[in-house]
Amino acid sequence: MAKNEGEAVLRAENLKIHYKTKKSYVKAVDGIDLTLRKGETIGIVGESGCGKSTFGQGILKLLPQKTKYYGKLLVRDVDVTPLRENDMRKVRGKVVGMIFQDPMTSLNPITKVEKLFYETLEEHNPGISFNESREVTAQILQKVGIEPRRMREYPFQFSGGMRQRVMIALALVLNPDIIVADEPTTSLDVIVQAQILNLLDELRQSYNASIILITHDLGVVAEMADRIAVMYAGHIVEQNEKEKIYYEPKHPYTKLLLKSIPNTNPKDLELTFIPGSPPSLVNPPIGCRFASRCPYKMSICDEKEPPVVEIDGGMVKCWLYTQGSDNQ
Amino acid sequence: MSLRSYILTRIILALPMIFILLVVIFFLLRIIPGDPVLAILGGKAPLEVIEQKRHEMGLDKPIMVQFFDYLKDVFTGNLGTSTLTNRPVIEELKDRFPATLELTIFAFIIALLIGLFWGAESAWRKDEPLDIGARVYSVLLYSVPVFWFGLILQLIFASYLRWLPVGGRIPAVTSFEVRTGLYVLDAIMSGDWKGLLDVLRYLALPSITLGMVTSSIFLRMVRNNTVLILSKDLVKAARARGLKKRVVLYGHAVKNAFVPIFTIIGMQFASLLAGAILTETTFSWPGIGSYLVMKIRYRDFPAIQGTIIFFGLFIVVISIIIDIVNALVDPRVRY
Numbered sequence: 001m002a003k004n005e006g007e008a009v010l011r012a013e014n015l016k017i018h019y020k021t022k023k024s025y026v027k028a029v030d031g032i033d034l035t036l037r038k039g040e041t042i043g044i045v046g047e048s049g050c051g052k053s054t055f056g057q058g059i060l061k062l063l064p065q066k067t068k069y070y071g072k073l074l075v076r077d078v079d080v081t082p083l084r085e086n087d088m089r090k091v092r093g094k095v096v097g098m099i100f101q102d103p104m105t106s107l108n109p110i111t112k113v114e115k116l117f118y119e120t121l122e123e124h125n126p127g128i129s130f131n132e133s134r135e136v137t138a139q140i141l142q143k144v145g146i147e148p149r150r151m152r153e154y155p156f157q158f159s160g161g162m163r164q165r166v167m168i169a170l171a172l173v174l175n176p177d178i179i180v181a182d183e184p185t186t187s188l189d190v191i192v193q194a195q196i197l198n199l200l201d202e203l204r205q206s207y208n209a210s211i212i213l214i215t216h217d218l219g220v221v222a223e224m225a226d227r228i229a230v231m232y233a234g235h236i237v238e239q240n241e242k243e244k245i246y247y248e249p250k251h252p253y254t255k256l257l258l259k260s261i262p263n264t265n266p267k268d269l270e271l272t273f274i275p276g277s278p279p280s281l282v283n284p285p286i287g288c289r290f291a292s293r294c295p296y297k298m299s300i301c302d303e304k305e306p307p308v309v310e311i312d313g314g315m316v317k318c319w320l321y322t323q324g325s326d327n328q
Numbered sequence: 329m330s331l332r333s334y335i336l337t338r339i340i341l342a343l344p345m346i347f348i349l350l351v352v353i354f355f356l357l358r359i360i361p362g363d364p365v366l367a368i369l370g371g372k373a374p375l376e377v378i379e380q381k382r383h384e385m386g387l388d389k390p391i392m393v394q395f396f397d398y399l400k401d402v403f404t405g406n407l408g409t410s411t412l413t414n415r416p417v418i419e420e421l422k423d424r425f426p427a428t429l430e431l432t433i434f435a436f437i438i439a440l441l442i443g444l445f446w447g448a449e450s451a452w453r454k455d456e457p458l459d460i461g462a463r464v465y466s467v468l469l470y471s472v473p474v475f476w477f478g479l480i481l482q483l484i485f486a487s488y489l490r491w492l493p494v495g496g497r498i499p500a501v502t503s504f505e506v507r508t509g510l511y512v513l514d515a516i517m518s519g520d521w522k523g524l525l526d527v528l529r530y531l532a533l534p535s536i537t538l539g540m541v542t543s544s545i546f547l548r549m550v551r552n553n554t555v556l557i558l559s560k561d562l563v564k565a566a567r568a569r570g571l572k573k574r575v576v577l578y579g580h581a582v583k584n585a586f587v588p589i590f591t592i593i594g595m596q597f598a599s600l601l602a603g604a605i606l607t608e609t610t611f612s613w614p615g616i617g618s619y620l621v622m623k624i625r626y627r628d629f630p631a632i633q634g635t636i637i638f639f640g641l642f643i644v645v646i647s648i649i650i651d652i653v654n655a656l657v658d659p660r661v662r663y
């Protein structure tokens with residue numbers, strides 16, 4: 001596996017992220033293993049509420065203060081789970097950059113673009129002058145396809161696609177190793193979507209960065225990702241190279257997810273959807289979390305959590321694939 | 329629309345408001361019980377003297393004639409002569425305005441500082457003790473009458489502890505040259521630090537009273553709006569770039585939270601002035617508020633009318649200034 005030879009820039013080991021609510025914990029991410037290598041793009045897919053954004057924002061610990069982190073989350077070999085706010089600030093933007101879904105709400109509309117860049121650069125390079133910052137800003141804006149002179153404008157003067165370009169430039173300006181892009185194109189129209197995805201991919205190459213691409217749009221990951229991790233109710237139920245996921249899905253959930261992609265073929269207009277709904281994340285079932293909706297359900301599925309099985313170069317968390325490996 | 333034409337429109341729109349104010353106050357004064365002549369001469373004056381005085385003051389003319397005379401005067405910039413002191417109302421207002429301006433400026437600053445910092449920090453630490461304290465504070469101070477709160481402070485800090493003077497603005501003669509009438513400024517300009525300390529000692533209780541009462545509304549507005557903005561992605565995005573809490577909270581969250589606040593700050597200022605009237609009376613602060621109360625007692629029609637118009641204009645000017653500041657903070661207003 002050529003892909004698996006690059007240096008790991010991010011590694012989650014049995015990572016759990018639990019939100020604290022008044023009476024209980026929401027186990028939004030509940031024990032995931034994932035390795036992101038240099039230059040690689042991993043797509044994280046799954047239906048709404050399965051914990052994708054929680055994982056993405058958990059990497060930078062942007063979640064509410066009382067959120068609990070268990071297991072390990074190595075960002076360039078530093079475990080960030082025990083880090084406090086002040087140490088996390090050095091990781092944010094510098095090691096991991098983040099792009100949000102809606103640039104209309106994620107970019108302060110009333111602060112000049114040049115100032116957004118300046119405060120970011122200044123935070124990580126104290127003493128940088130405003131003019132130096134402008135030069136850096138001009139270069140990066142050029143790269144994302146925005147005329148540098150527009151740095152004197154305010155984000156509210158930009159269109160949605162242009163704002164997302166500013167957001168991307170802002171996430172890249174400190175040259176981070178990892179970019180977390182959480183639904184970066186969901187709020188944009190189709191043509192702009194493609195442009196933004198291309199831009200992200202180009203920039204990944206020229207900066208030799210790695211991307212975690214969070215989306216529920218399988219079309220988007222098909223275009224960009226090298227590997228795909230499928231999440232369901234706080235677990236990664238399957239991960240493998242993109243082609244393997246698309247052509248030889250293993251987990252029943254992955255299979256159903258692929259079937260539910262709307263098809264443009266007029267003969268095949270029938271849309272499959274997955275009946276039922278995901279389990280509670282407060283008191284998840286003791287067995288497999290997908291069991292209640294799974295067409296291949298066996299009796300063990302309700303009784304015991306399935307192990308992660310290595311198969312076909314990837315991993316799957318399902319009892320169907322445990323024959324041979326002795327049930328643990 | 330450029331800022332200038334915007335301001336011009338604002339002024340033009342304000343004129344009918346001032347006119348309505350003027351009409352209402354003119355007739356209201358003549359409807360409410362109380363006779364200005366009797367108020368001056370007392371009830372025991374002989375009838376001829378009363379009639380004589382009534383004629384002098386022009387009060388024997390038909391009311392519509394009085395009204396149009398009055399309008400004519402106002403539009404030529406003449407607010408009339410006080411029936412109590414025989415001095416031009418304009419002169420009297422000029423004498424007293426700096427005291428009110430000084431009081432309201434300091435009260436406003438106190439209200440803004442408390443509201444801004446406590447509000448922002450409470451929003452950041454939502455539901456923690458600081459935030460709960462802010463809620464209790466703003467409910468208490470919102471529901472307490474200004475004059476009552478003033479009296480309590482007066483009792484504690486002036487009568488009981490004797491740290492601060494009970495009332496008034498400054499001992500009769502100032503040790504510094506009065507140029508602007510804003511004593512704080514005058515004392516600083518003369519380099520008279522002892523004088524400044526004196527001025528501040530007198531200013532402290534009235535401005536803290538008015539400032540704290542006004543801060544309750546500010547505090548709540550800043551806190552609630554900031555909580556709202558803090559839940560937005562722009563805050564998460566700012567944190568995701570590694571920015572410090574100070575920059576995230578004040579540079580991004582509060583800045584955006586202030587946009588809706590600006591639109592109501594103008595009205596807040598009007599209630600600040602209303603509070604100033606009561607505060608001035610409580611602390612015998614020689615400003616326009618206590619002037620108005622005194623003039624109402626003596627049914628000094630020209631003085632009352634003049635003061636009300638003056639208040640109206642003052643509020644218009646302030647709300648225009650607030651609009652300008654708003655345009656500076658929120659570029660969307662400018663473009």
Ligand SMILES: Nc1ncnc2c1ncn2[C@@H]1O[C@H](COP(=O)(O)OP(=O)(O)OP(=O)(O)O)[C@@H](O)[C@H]1O
Nearest residue numbers: 019026028047048049050051052053054055216281
């Ligand atoms: N602050 C929070 N407190 C408690 N629970 C939360 C909080 N934020 C999210 N959750 C819950 O955590 C779970 C995972 O949420 P998350 O936002 O990670 O889902 P997602 O996969 O990103 O979904 P989507 O595709 O809709 O963005 C959801 O059940 C959600 O309700």
Ligand SMILES: [Mg+2]
Nearest residue numbers: 052053054182
């Ligand atoms: Mg999400």
